[in-house]
Amino acid sequence: MRKGTFFYSQNFKKYMIQKIFTTILMIGISTSAMSQLMIRGVVKDKQSSETLPGAAVILQPSGQNAITDINGHFEIQYNEPMPVTIITSFIGYQTDTLKISDLPDQALTIKLSKSVDLKQVDIKSRRESTSISTISTINTTTITQQELLKAACCNLSESFETNPTVDVSFSDAVTGAKQIHMLGLDGIYTQIQTENLPLIYGLSSAYGLGFTPGPWIESIQINKGIGSVINGFESITGQLNIELKKPQSAERFFINGYGNNEGRMELNLQTAHNFKHHISTELLAHGSMNNLKMDDDGDGFLNQPLAKQINLYNAWHVAVPGKLEAQLKIHALYDNRIGGQKDFDYDRDYGKPTFYGVGIENKLFEVSTKTGTINPGKPYKSIALLTSSRLHQMDNYYGLKTYKGDQRSFYANTIYQTIIHDTRQYVRSGLSFRYNHYSEKSNDSAFYTNEIIPGAYTEYSYNDSKSVSFVAGLRADHHNKFGWMITPRIHFKYNFNQLTSIRLSTGTGWRTAHVYAENTSVFASSRQVIIADNLKPERAWNSGVNFTKKFQLFGHDAALNADYYYTTFMNQVIVDMEDIHKIQFYNLDGRSYSHYVQAELNIEPVQNLLLRMSYKYNQVKTTVSDKLVDKALTPKDKALFNVEYSIHDKSWSFDATAKYTGLSRIPGGGVNDNGYVIPSYSKKFMTLNAQVTKNFKKFSVYAGCENITNYTQKNPIIAAGEPFSDNFDASLIWGPLTGRMFYGGFRFTIK
Incomplete structure (x- = not known):
């Protein structure tokens, strides 16, 4: 038995199961x-x-x-x-x-009423577009719709342009796929949900960030570090919870149009209606396309793939006063992308070593529900049931390589909430169930996976409503292949006063890896793929400390936030790209860890001029081929500077964001292979985005420019002129792929 694995003897399993389920069932089910x-x-x-x-x-x-x-x-x-x-x-x-x-x-x-200080200077306050809580026990930052409007937020992947915690980058140079990074680690270790239901997992790991249009989003909650056991076991570096617009409170009508100089056009439509008898509904529709072939760097490959997407979402909300609340949501999506060489023609070149083409087709259908009981006589007691069913089909080709995936998933979570003695002490407990079926085919290989994971949890929270609060949770999940997995988590917060707090957290998280679905960049190269037998669940321990201070500076609100998080893996599926002709997947044999430090300051030096400054440092190392090395393609440090200014009546607003990205190690770098030089490290670079918005009563127009500095990664595709050779590789991406881009759009609202 290898050190770090989390399996037990049969006797110990039975003992733990009996103890855990006895405890949970005594508290409640849901x-x-x-x-x-x-x-x-x-x-x-x-x-x-x-x-x-x-x-x-x-x-x-x-x-x-x-x-x-x-x-x-x-x-x-x-x-x-x-x-x-x-x-x-x-x-x-x-x-x-x-x-x-x-x-x-x-x-x-x-x-x-606004307050006045001892010097009789007016204290100004503002509606925060991004708020850092000093009340929540878990370290939480909320991005509001106001913040999302500061940039061209076309979809979820573009919702973090002004946020220093979540980084977004391209996965490769040919598919347009994007990935996030949080606390220095890949996005697969961040649990991404929509309204506390699974959003990005399985086949959606590679392209799912583009499946939620920005205008649909009401807010985003970013929880750093391990999250609550109520929401599952996957969270290792954090949780992103996306709140969509609600049927009962959404605008009656909303339309948004967007276009840029690279040929991308989008249209978003929303309509909502409140019926009698506490019934409401909304319909969200999105259509986008890109039919313009552009090759700015002259390597023969498109900057971005040609794309078409149709995305529909319908939600219903029903309330029975004093008894019940229920929601039903239906989501359907079709997404198609064609990329690769500019001269590729599907009818002429598909399946032939002439011109290199890439095709990505996603079809997704999902139904989810939420049902909760209300007890007017005992309002501190509640029971809720959350469910989600998903069908996702993917059909892709990359040159001569093909990949087809079929996913069928079901998720259910129940929650029972009550108090112990008084409302300072709450207990939430319940049962959960997950079923995932994956069918994957790549050229002449086929993979079939069935996951059945029933689970149970309990979580105790204490809040003296003055200075001390903590949350302690424990869950047990049984994987049909890997057996019982135990997940403990603890959060503690102490408030020095209402505006100053310190938080501590520690706990574990685990997940199962889906190699092809989560690493589509393996297809965007000529590397030989080698997957070890018996890949084990990834499991890590995350601990962190956070300090938050809100205060007055220059007579206006200000906030200072500082974080340190340490993540260490007990097992990890290593993605080894050190051999430039191979990509290997195997279980960790050694150490793998991340140290993450971040400081953020938000100030308003003069009225309506808001500044956000942040800096973060990552030390991420992992054992690859028996050597402890810096994690590949992970920047050592990053910085962000955001400026927002609006005139007094808010009819005009101006926003600009500058980002600095430090060095990252390139896997297999420092070699000259058949005349193609792969450097050991990336370059440092800066990008600058800016936007101006004119607001009318019901109408607004905006225009902006992304990557004003026009910085791009040079030669992002190795052997671009020989895409069917052994040297071809489009997966070593560390910088921007497109240069200066201009855009504009409009928004019209009837409340």
């Missing part, structure tokens, strides 16, 4: 609950009536609390006798105290 809250309201600026997201609302004497969402709304469970005092506070505003003697039968409206 998972990740929908909010069943009794006191609802909205917090607004008293003078402008603008809603205030991030305001703290506390009930006394119980200490129950909530933070207002991006629309300024809050909901708090209530189970104490009347009267109750509601204390509302927000940085830059006077604290409001409201005493109520009877339970309100409608939502409250709380208006706050």
